[in-house]
Amino acid sequence: MKKIWIIAKKDFKTFFISPIGYMVISSFLLIIGYMFYQRLVFFVRQSLISMQMGQPMEVSLNDAIIKPLYGTINLLFLFIIPLITMRLIAEEKKLKTIELLLTSPVTTAQLVAGKFLSALLLVATTLAGTLLFPVTLYIGGNPDMGQIFTMYLGLLMISACYISVGLFWSSLTENQIIAAVLTFVSLLFLWIIDWSAMNFSSGTAAVISYFSVIRHFESFIMGIIDSKDVVFYLTFCVFGLFLSYVGIESKNWQ
Amino acid sequence: MLLRLGILDNLFFSAKKKAESQSGGLLKMIEVKNLSKNYASIRAVDNINFTVERGEIMGFLGPNGAGKTTTMRIITGYIPPTSGTVRVYGYDVAENPSQAKKCIGYLPELPPLYPEMKVEKYIQYVGQIREVSRDKLKKSVDRAIDICGLSSVRGRLIGNLSKGYRQRVGLAQALVHDPDVLILDEPTSGLDPKQIIEIRHLIKSLAGEHTIILCTHILSEVTQTCGRVAIINEGRIVALDHHDNLSRHLKGTDGYELVIGNFNDGVINAVRGVEGVTAAQKSQSRDNTVYIEAGKEFDPRPGIIRAAVNADYDVLEFKSLKLSLEDVFLKLTADDHGGAQ
Numbered sequence A: 001m002k003k004i005w006i007i008a009k010k011d012f013k014t015f016f017i018s019p020i021g022y023m024v025i026s027s028f029l030l031i032i033g034y035m036f037y038q039r040l041v042f043f044v045r046q047s048l049i050s051m052q053m054g055q056p057m058e059v060s061l062n063d064a065i066i067k068p069l070y071g072t073i074n075l076l077f078l079f080i081i082p083l084i085t086m087r088l089i090a091e092e093k094k095l096k097t098i099e100l101l102l103t104s105p106v107t108t109a110q111l112v113a114g115k116f117l118s119a120l121l122l123v124a125t126t127l128a129g130t131l132l133f134p135v136t137l138y139i140g141g142n143p144d145m146g147q148i149f150t151m152y153l154g155l156l157m158i159s160a161c162y163i164s165v166g167l168f169w170s171s172l173t174e175n176q177i178i179a180a181v182l183t184f185v186s187l188l189f190l191w192i193i194d195w196s197a198m199n200f201s202s203g204t205a206a207v208i209s210y211f212s213v214i215r216h217f218e219s220f221i222m223g224i225i226d227s228k229d230v231v232f233y234l235t236f237c238v239f240g241l242f243l244s245y246v247g248i249e250s251k252n253w254q
Numbered sequence B: 001m002l003l004r005l006g007i008l009d010n011l012f013f014s015a016k017k018k019a020e021s022q023s024g025g026l027l028k029m030i031e032v033k034n035l036s037k038n039y040a041s042i043r044a045v046d047n048i049n050f051t052v053e054r055g056e057i058m059g060f061l062g063p064n065g066a067g068k069t070t071t072m073r074i075i076t077g078y079i080p081p082t083s084g085t086v087r088v089y090g091y092d093v094a095e096n097p098s099q100a101k102k103c104i105g106y107l108p109e110l111p112p113l114y115p116e117m118k119v120e121k122y123i124q125y126v127g128q129i130r131e132v133s134r135d136k137l138k139k140s141v142d143r144a145i146d147i148c149g150l151s152s153v154r155g156r157l158i159g160n161l162s163k164g165y166r167q168r169v170g171l172a173q174a175l176v177h178d179p180d181v182l183i184l185d186e187p188t189s190g191l192d193p194k195q196i197i198e199i200r201h202l203i204k205s206l207a208g209e210h211t212i213i214l215c216t217h218i219l220s221e222v223t224q225t226c227g228r229v230a231i232i233n234e235g236r237i238v239a240l241d242h243h244d245n246l247s248r249h250l251k252g253t254d255g256y257e258l259v260i261g262n263f264n265d266g267v268i269n270a271v272r273g274v275e276g277v278t279a280a281q282k283s284q285s286r287d288n289t290v291y292i293e294a295g296k297e298f299d300p301r302p303g304i305i306r307a308a309v310n311a312d313y314d315v316l317e318f319k320s321l322k323l324s325l326e327d328v329f330l331k332l333t334a335d336d337h338g339g340a341q
């Protein structure tokens, strides 16, 4: 347990040494901040108009700002998480430091857990930057805080799944670009798998859309924590970590 | 072939360990038994057996592609063998990897460094994953930095260091947890002559306290640093002994050179009569010198000197000519090649 933390901490720090780290996080916050600002301005204008016309507001703060915003965060994660996870194992392989780690009393499972944790902490830190939005809304209005909470929970869970996919690809190559591209393509596939469901009979379609990662995010957006979705994300994540474990061990099969 | 097969029963190991450490005797720190490794179609390591005793520096000498790195990776638990066993400090690397790994410090062929880390932070990190306890960590890091002469660069980024310093950082990393066993894979490769000498001194100074395996393809490295040497070629150990013995045993005869002040052909006849001498002739390469050959079973040296002095010759110089390890190495690896084909 201690070693998992040592590895996670070191990797977390390393991320902030690299320019890519800052670039990824600052671009994310910039884009999402701009979107928040746009939506906020639009919402305020709309509410001013409806006030002048003496009509009650039709859309709530949550529907107009929060929901689309957190959908966008999810979309952006599709792009930035591959950039965060690409170096996790691939770089250790490239630098041959993997030999150092695996000849120390560190097990492959501890290594996988440490790497996963470092990326998850990083995503959580990035998400923490967006807490400014609900705080702003809370000061100026009355958003549904429960719903915001479930969205953050959902985002963390879905990121954990993305990370486990990224970690897996990173464990198979020493080329970070390849790892990032394969992660992105896999995640995109899991997103759009839902669309192809409509071409199938209802039974098959149900199975296919079950594997769509965003389908399970919908209830979190509604402010519901459904154990079905939680179980899906946890299972997905554990499976991804297991594959990463196998990926690292695969060097032994040569 | 002078292979030593260390046979150590696990059951009796702890008792034996105790007895030996009390008597200050020879404890087998590394035991490699019937070790083989196949990569797809290549047999990189082919039924290797050897043991290394406490405090020894054992050389592992072989040309590129001989299987040195593969063997070291198996000993350190980085890759599993196809067959055979490795014990480090009595712990089976396959069955008890974390105990075995704790005893080992390993400098791979390419030092495993993070260029974006500072020297001190890096060594500290390795210390942590090598389970150096929190209260000892600072001391251990300082000690490793001190031994490897890194005090002046401890705050520098590893990526900005010269190759020689990077190699030292690699060595410091292997030493930070004060391991019983040190495994060094080509520790001087790519360094300039001055750096090579420094690193060799450093390695020699570590002997005694640590048991060391030193892999290299450079002969002089072995003669200067190691005691026993295993010569490995195409995955097999073709000879294993102290490097002095290796050259002597393989030759079968010993050669001597005798330099005489008042040289004439009479001295050759005088020397020929000495017991043990098989041949004596005027040296082709040096003036006033007799070249003498003798069998191994009888030491002719006292007789040679006495014979020359009794016949009133002035002995200016007398030395034995050893077949260099280089000759042995070439001979062995060439023989092996011939045999394999």
Ligand SMILES: Nc1ncnc2c1ncn2[C@@H]1O[C@H](COP(=O)(O)OP(=O)(O)O)[C@@H](O)[C@H]1O
Pocket: A254, B039, B040, B042, B043, B044, B062, B063, B064, B065, B066, B067, B068, B069, B070, B071
């Ligand atoms: N990962 C690997 N996959 C396939 N073959 C390998 C691998 N590593 C080493 N080899 C082969 O095994 C043999 C021994 O290599 P190595 O142990 O690196 O030798 P050395 O360290 O003595 O130069 C070589 O023929 C090499 O090509």
Ligand SMILES: [Mg+2]
Pocket: B065, B068, B069, B070, B109, B185, B186
């Ligand atoms: Mg090698």
